Amino acid sequence: MGTSELADRPADDAASTTPTDGPPRRRAWHLSIVLPAYNEEANIIEAIRRSRSVASRLCEDYEIIVVDDGSRDRTAELVRSEAARDERVQLVTHDDNLGYGEALRTGFRAARLDLVFFTDADNQFDLNELAGFLPWIDKVDVVAGYRMNRKDRLIRRFFARSWNLLVRSLFYVPVRDIDCAFKLFRRHLFDSLDLESVGAMVNTELMVKIGRSGAGVVEVGVTHYPRTAGAPRGAHPKVILRALLELARISRRLQRISAGQMPVQTRRDRPPELRVPAGATPAKVAVIGGGIAGCATALRLAEEGHAVTLVERSQRLGGLLVSFSVGGTPIECFYHHIFPHENDIIDLITSLGLADRLEWHASTTGVLTSGRIWPFTSPRDLLTFSPLPILDRIKAGVGALRMRRVMEWRSLDKVAAADWLRSFCGEAACRVLWEPLLEAKFGPSWSEVPAAWMWGRVHQRNAARQGMGEKLGYLRGGFKAMFDALDTELRRLGVTVQTSTGVDRIVVEDGEVRGLETSQGVVEADAVVYAGAHSTLAKLLPDGVSDPRWGQIGSLGVLCVVLQLRRKVSDIYWTNVCDPTLPFGGMIEHTNLLPPSDYGDRHVVYLSRYYTSDEPIAQADPSSEAERWVGLLVDHFGLAREDVLEVNAFRTPFAAPLVSLGYLDRLPPLEGPVSGLYVTTTAQIYPQDRGMDEGIKAGYRTAEVVRDTVLARPRALV
Structure with missing residues (x-):
């Protein structure tokens, strides 16, 4: 998901929310300021003056682009005069009034510098507050303002609130104040967003597409002031009607676009990222755990030229995505799907040449309570x-x-x-x-x-959600194909992949990691990345080398019973079980998302139950428990015993961390208690839950930290 954070701040202290300490200072930022204007002769000169004052103080290079959208007053004449005196001021004109969205699109196309900031030319914002935005852009792709004290007229605030509610009922929008005209972007985002709106819908389209692109977003509160000159047009009936018509037209397109069809930048499209300096020795890194986070860490480090060994206890890579076969087709032992906004997993699938297998299907949700399944997909x-x-x-x-x-x-x-x-x-x-x-x-x-x-x-x-429904993605033929392709790609990049290999201990000498002792021998390493279950890490380290937070986080196990049936149980894909007479909490009918013909015309149903280590189910025999569940399911839904063709039970003692109040205080850091040890587990992706996309993000982030810290410290040359 593009990520979104909030940075609240007092209106009179623009520096207080910057991610670095100290007052704002001039940096090597190159900034294009876009000012859309329509009949703003009373405001435009002051808007340019404020823009120039702030940009010259904060940025190494800047330009001010005024887009005159067919004004009938002297707006263009005044800007032309300013441009004659200052080469950093540019005027772009529309012969006719084409709309706010078209004015912004024109400004974005004209921008030539790395960063693009836009605000309206009505002077309702204090541009000095841009000082609190620029430091954030080094960490994220978008810094979006939200008005802490909106000063528009009541009727305009009413229409704005109604518009926000309407838009949020249709789309995921990663910000609270959609139409706030105080936003800062990295310019490269506009290369793939392909904006279509010509009217007031533009901010909605922009932020919806950014939300789906996976771009990082942070929100910063800004002060809003009353308009003192000129006439506002946001609540004009023609503007509202145009926005509603655009919403109807563009929303249909947005609903048809699955995330798999959104432009994504694959690894092969990117410039090489071999960051080992010339003459330096590549780091030797051992990664423990062949799940998605471990594979992502190994992949990124290998792409950058480091020597990586990936150690996995099981026979195949995959972690919780281990598979078995139904009707000759691989399927996960523990159900998995992906969401449309999860661009890292979509990017990975695309770069591995599997994009044609990634399919998007309308999902349905239900609740089992009061003796029946109630559909729960729409309002x-x-x-x-x-x-x-x-x-x-x-x-x-x-x-x-x-x-x-x-x-x-x-x-x-x-x-x-x-x-x-x-x-x-x-x-x-x-x-x-x-x-x-x-x-x-x-x-x-x-x-x-x-x-x-x-x-x-x-x-x-x-x-x-896309429109009034939900889309989920699945890799046709199972996610086993992705891990098989990952295995091939890792080996092509020079990674030593050791499957069926257990780790006996992490070797630590003089406060630094030296490598691993495994069932296959010794692996020398400058750094070790642990990407397994957090509960077993301490057992691999010498006595006294541990982080107490590892032991403060409990674990959730899961029992998954996979049924192969002659017929479906219901028409719902995902049923939340709220019936206390049934021992399982979820019923996922996989073949209500994928066709049964993929699985030998068998209907595949998962019954799942998470559990804590002190519950009786943690020690129960999985096969016996599965038989009990099947009997209850047959009785509850009127199935015949002969409808049940095959039953498989799978259990893992660690499927997710057991989160509890104050979890942030117990969240383990990525860097371990000894030099060269790094920890990336599902216990650290809070508040998100386990998922492939979050695992990939964690792996990439870990690789960056390993690269930056290991290369920075002295190492023996071999």
Whole structure:
């Protein structure tokens, strides 16, 4: 997902939210300032003056591009006069009034410098606050302002709020203030976004496409001032009508575009990133764990020219994506899919030559309670959900929309998820829906789950929505093909891939990592990356070498029972089980997403149950438990025993970390307690949950830290 963070700050202290300490200072930023203008003769000279003053103080190079959108006053004449005196000022004119969106698109095309900032020419913002934006652009792709104290007229604020609610019901938007005209971008983003809007829809289209692109976004609060000259047009009926018509036209296109069809930059498209300096010795890095995070770390380091050994205990790479066969087709033992905004996994699949196998399907969701499955895919489904009284249904729906607008999650780390959900959706919805779902996932620890984790799930599912539905991606023929291709690519890049190899210990001498002792022998290394289950790391290290936070995080295991049936159980892909008489918490009908013909005309159904280590199911025999589940399923849905063709049970003691209140205080750092040890596990991707895209992000981030720290310290030349 493009990531989004919030940086709140007082209006009179622009430097207080910059990611570095100290006052803003002139840096090597090259900035294009775009000012769209229509009939702004009373404001334009002051807007240029303010832009020049701020840019000359903060940036090494800058340009000011004024786009006159067919003004009927002296706007163009005044700008032309300024441009004659200052070569950094450029005027671009439209003969006719083409619209706000077209003016911005023209300005973006004219921009030639690395960074692009746009704001309106009405002087309702203090451009000095750009000082709080520029330092962030070194870390993210977009810095978006949000108005902390909007000073527009009441009617305009009403239309703006209504527009926000409408847009958010259709799309995932990674910012709270969609139309705030105070945004800073890296210019290369515009090379692939292909904006179409010519009117006020442009900000919505821009931020929706950025959200789907996976670009990093941070939000910073800005002060908003009343307009003192000129006439606003945002609430004009013609502007509103044009925006609604554009929304109807463009939303259909956006809904048809799956993330797999969005422009992505593959590794082969990028310039070489061999960052080992000339004459330096490449680092020797050992990676423990052949799951997605370990593979991503090894891949990135190998691309950069380092000598990598990847050690995996199992016979194949894949981690929790291990597969078996149904009807001759590989399928995961533990269900997996991807979301449309997960560009890192989409990028990887594309770069491995598997893009033609990645398919996007409309997903359906249901809730099993009160003796039946209730569809729960659309707002209309919620309105017909009779286990809740009608007023509670409305309250739950409004609460769900409000939760999607919450962008700051760190303050939710010490708030119970149930309390947070209750505050938005009401007591009844929490009792009937949310509490059973939390209990199905976290067992007896459900009341300790932080709201930050729930926030992550809300935004993840929201990002998957396209229009009024949800799209999910699956690699036709199973994700085994991706790991097979990864294995081939890693070996091509020179990685030593050791499968069926256990690690006995991590060798530490004089406070530094020296390598591994494995079942296949010794692996010498300047750095070791541990990408396995966090609970087993301490056992591989010498006594006294540990981080106490590793032992403060519990684990969730999972039992997955995979059924092969003659017929489907329901028409729903993902059913959340809120029925206390059934021992499983989820029923995922894989062949309601993929056709049964892929699996020998068998219907594939996953029954899943997460558990903590102190629950009886943790010690139960998986086969016996599977038989019990099948019997209950047959009785509940009126299946015949002969409808059940085959049953396979799979269990892992570590599927996800057990998150609890105050988890941020226990979050282990990436760098370990000894020099050269790095730790990247699912316990560290909070508030996100386990997922391939998050694993890839973690792996890439780890590779960058390894590269920067290992190359910086003295190493013996061999």
